[in-house]
Amino acid sequence: MATNSGRPLRLAVLFAAAALLAAPALAQTAAPQPFALDLREAAGRPALLPGATVTIRLGRGEAAHIRLPEGAGDLVAQTRRLGRDIDTVLALVDSQGRVLAEDDDGGDEDLASRIEIFGDQAGPLFLRVGLLDQASGTFDLELAAAPPRAPDAPAATLVEAVARPPLEVGQGVAVRLAARQEAWFRLPAGGQDLVVVTRNLGRGTDTVLVLHDANGREIQDDDDGGDELLSSRLEIPSGQRRPLFVRARNLSGAGNFEIAVLPDTAPPAPLFPGSLREAAAAPALAIGQSMPLRLRRGQVAFFRLPDGDLAVETRNLRRGADTVLALLDANGEELAEDDDGGGGLASRLEVAAHDRRPLFVRARLLGPGGGEFDLVVEADSPVAPTFPTSIEAARNAAPLQPGTPVQIRLRRGQAAVFALPSGSYVATTRRLVEGTDTVLELIEADGRVIAEDDDGGEEALASRLVIDAARKGDVYLRASVLGGGRGGFDLVIQPGR
Numbered sequence: 286m287a288t289n290s291g292r293p294l295r296l297a298v299l300f301a302a303a304a305l306l307a308a309p310a311l312a313q314t315a316a317p318q319p320f321a322l323d324l325r326e327a328a329g330r331p332a333l334l335p336g337a338t339v340t341i342r343l344g345r346g347e348a349a350h351i352r353l354p355e356g357a358g359d360l361v362a363q364t365r366r367l368g369r370d371i372d373t374v375l376a377l378v379d380s381q382g383r384v385l386a387e388d389d390d391g392g393d394e395d396l397a398s399r400i401e402i403f404g405d406q407a408g409p410l411f412l413r414v415g416l417l418d419q420a421s422g423t424f425d426l427e428l429a430a431a432p433p434r435a436p437d438a439p440a441a442t443l444v445e446a447v448a449r450p451p452l453e454v455g456q457g458v459a460v461r462l463a464a465r466q467e468a469w470f471r472l473p474a475g476g477q478d479l480v481v482v483t484r485n486l487g488r489g490t491d492t493v494l495v496l497h498d499a500n501g502r503e504i505q506d507d508d509d510g511g512d513e514l515l516s517s518r519l520e521i522p523s524g525q526r527r528p529l530f531v532r533a534r535n536l537s538g539a540g541n542f543e544i545a546v547l548p549d550t551a552p553p554a555p556l557f558p559g560s561l562r563e564a565a566a567a568p569a570l571a572i573g574q575s576m577p578l579r580l581r582r583g584q585v586a587f588f589r590l591p592d593g594d595l596a597v598e599t600r601n602l603r604r605g606a607d608t609v610l611a612l613l614d615a616n617g618e619e620l621a622e623d624d625d626g627g628g629g630l631a632s633r634l635e636v637a638a639h640d641r642r643p644l645f646v647r648a649r650l651l652g653p654g655g656g657e658f659d660l661v662v663e664a665d666s667p668v669a670p671t672f673p674t675s676i677e678a679a680r681n682a683a684p685l686q687p688g689t690p691v692q693i694r695l696r697r698g699q700a701a702v703f704a705l706p707s708g709s710y711v712a713t714t715r716r717l718v719e720g721t722d723t724v725l726e727l728i729e730a731d732g733r734v735i736a737e738d739d740d741g742g743e744e745a746l747a748s749r750l751v752i753d754a755a756r757k758g759d760v761y762l763r764a765s766v767l768g769g770g771r772g773g774f775d776l777v778i779q780p781g782r
Contacts, residue, residue: 320349320426324382327352327411335360335430341414342423348415351426355408359431362412363392363399368422372396376413385410389417391465391539397424401431401465439468439533443501446471446530454479457545462535470544472521472529478549479521481531482511483542490540491515495532504529505582508536510605510656516542518604520549520581520655551579557586561617564589564645570662575600578648581655586648587613588660595636596665597646598627599658606656608632611647612697620644621697621770624651625720631658635665635697635771670694672701676730679704679761690715690777693764700765701776702728709754709781712762714747714774721772723764725750730759739767747774751781 319339321327327350333339335357341349353360364373375398377386385406392399402410414426439460440446446469452458453473460468472479483492494517495506504525510518521529533544557578558564564587570576571591578586590597599608610632612621620640627633636644650656672693673679684704685691693701714723725748726737735756741749752762766772 320351322347322350324350324378324380324411324413326350328380328409333412333428335428337428339426340423341426342421343416344421345419347421348413349426351412351414353402353408353410353412353428355410356404357430358404360402360404360428361399361431362402362426362428364397364414365392365394365425365427367394367397367424371420371422371424372417373398373424374415374417375400377402378411378413380409380411386465388465391463399463399465439470441467441469443469443497443530443532445469447499447528452544452546454546454548457484457543459541459543460533461539461541462533463539467532467534468544470531470533472527472531472546474527476523478523480547480549481519481521481544482547483516483518483533483544484511484513485543486513486516487541489537490542491536492517492540492542493534493536494519494544495534496521497530497532498526499528499530507605512604522581558588559585561587561613561645561647563587565615565643569643570646570660572662572664574662576660577657578660579655579657580606580648580650584649584655586660588646588648590636590642590644590646590662592638592642594638594665594667596663597634597636598661598663599631599633599648600627600661601657601659602630603657604655606630606658607651608656608658609649609651610634611649612636613645613647614641615643615645621768623720623770626771628719633771637667637696637698667696668694670699670701673703674699674701676702676728676732676761678702680730680759685762685776685778687778687780690775692773693776694718694773695766695771697771698769699771700763703762703764703776705752705760705762705778707754710752710778711781712748712750712752712776712778713742714749714764714776715742715744716775717744717747718773721774722746722767722770723748723772723774724767726763726765727752727756728761728763730761735760752778754781 320341321330330352332352332354375388376384377400378384386400388398388400390396440449449471451471451473493508496504496519507517507519558567569589569591607630609624611619612634623632623634648660673682679702684706712725724739727735738748738750740746764776
């Protein structure tokens with residue numbers, strides 16, 4: 286019995302001894318992490334020195350915080366050697382946790398991050414690095430002194446650009462930007478029309494140009510208005526007050542391109558009325574006439590329309606132009622407007638012969654830049670609708686058939702009206718023609734709206750309306766385009782559940 290009772294005691298002693306032997310090994314693996322998990326802890330740690338690399342392993346929802354040195358000059362922090370499926374986010378924060386700069390994918394590696402810390406930023410400053418999508422994983426964080434800027438590198442700020450000579454007209458300047466970098470240039474002071482362009486873009490480069498005055502205020506910008514894919518173009522009239530500066534950046538991270546200032550030698554655009562009053566005094570556009578227009582930033586063109594059924598369209602859009610047409614009466618009241626009804630970024634308005642004249646069309650461009658396009662007026666032959674367009678017509682027509690789609694094409698101001706069979710139904714619009722925004726309404730015989738829906742359908746801008754079987758009296762379904770515009774779609778009713 287003594288032997289058996291002593292056995293548990295001997296096992297306990299052996300386990301205790303094993304634990305003591307393992308303790309040094311556990312102590313070694315529990316070495317303190319080279320980073321903090323919150324800002325307060327990071328503030329009490331030594332700063333990371335330039336040239337150091339820290340291996341970071343984060344669990345779900347964790348973020349590493351690292352204190353930066355003060356007085357170390359310009360620095361670059363970036364993540365490297367990312368583990369599988371890791372996407373880092375790097376932020377520069379102050380002692381109160383306010384984000385001063387942030388980067389997701391600006392590093393050299395795929396999904397890596399990169400931030401520049403300038404020596405004139407007041408500390409204490411910290412790096413915060415986390416992972417997207419609540420992931421966990423391991424990666425390295427490197428802190429290094431920023432490489433010296435090349436003597437011929439473009440100015441990085443407006444202050445620098447003020448002290449530099451202006452760009453020369455006709456001369457291109459090669460630019461290479463790291464992620465998040467910008468280049469500033471002073472423009473010539475001569476009183477001539479100028480065009481600033483980016484060209485010879487490197488692979489994956491997507492430029493943006495911004496025009497600034499001497500106080501740094503933005504005057505205009507352009508993304509993709511250049512002749513090359515993803516290049517940019519700014520038109521600067523001679524009357525624009527100088528000095529002027531242009532800021533160039535790349536939307537897609539690092540990239541290289543050429544920037545050039547060129548004389549604007551494009552032939553002057555045909556003169557056009559710039560107000561409703563001028564258009565009223567000018568001859569009306571002729572049917573079949575195509576008017577080439579070149580609008581600068583903020584310009585608007587007005588034209589008087591001829592009689593008859595008309596279709597007014599914008600065509601041959603150039604330099605990224607995105608047109609908008611509006612139909613106006615003699616008092617300037619807007620009767621209809623269209624943005625993209627002509628396909629793509631073109632516009633289209635339909636004008637009926639019975640619309641009271643005089644009528645005018647106003648053409649303008651979306652966005653802050655200019656553009657070129659043709660304005661065309663053509664005769665339009667309205668096709669008689671194959672569906673009821675009034676309550677009276679619907680009362681004398683057969684009701685909608687459940688499950689059978691009705692193809693509807695509406696002109697400006699038209700609506701389709703249908704009688705309904707008995708029972709509960711769900712009415713929906715489908716297969717919307719580009720730019721069509723439908724509205725469904727349940728109306729009584731006197732036109733009073735009982736229920737309506739605009740964008741409740743499955744497609745964007747489509748409609749969905751539930752029709753209760755308990756409705757009383759004559760009730761009709763009206764389908765139209767928001768704002769009384771033109772459009773095309775299919776209408777179908779299905780038995781309700």
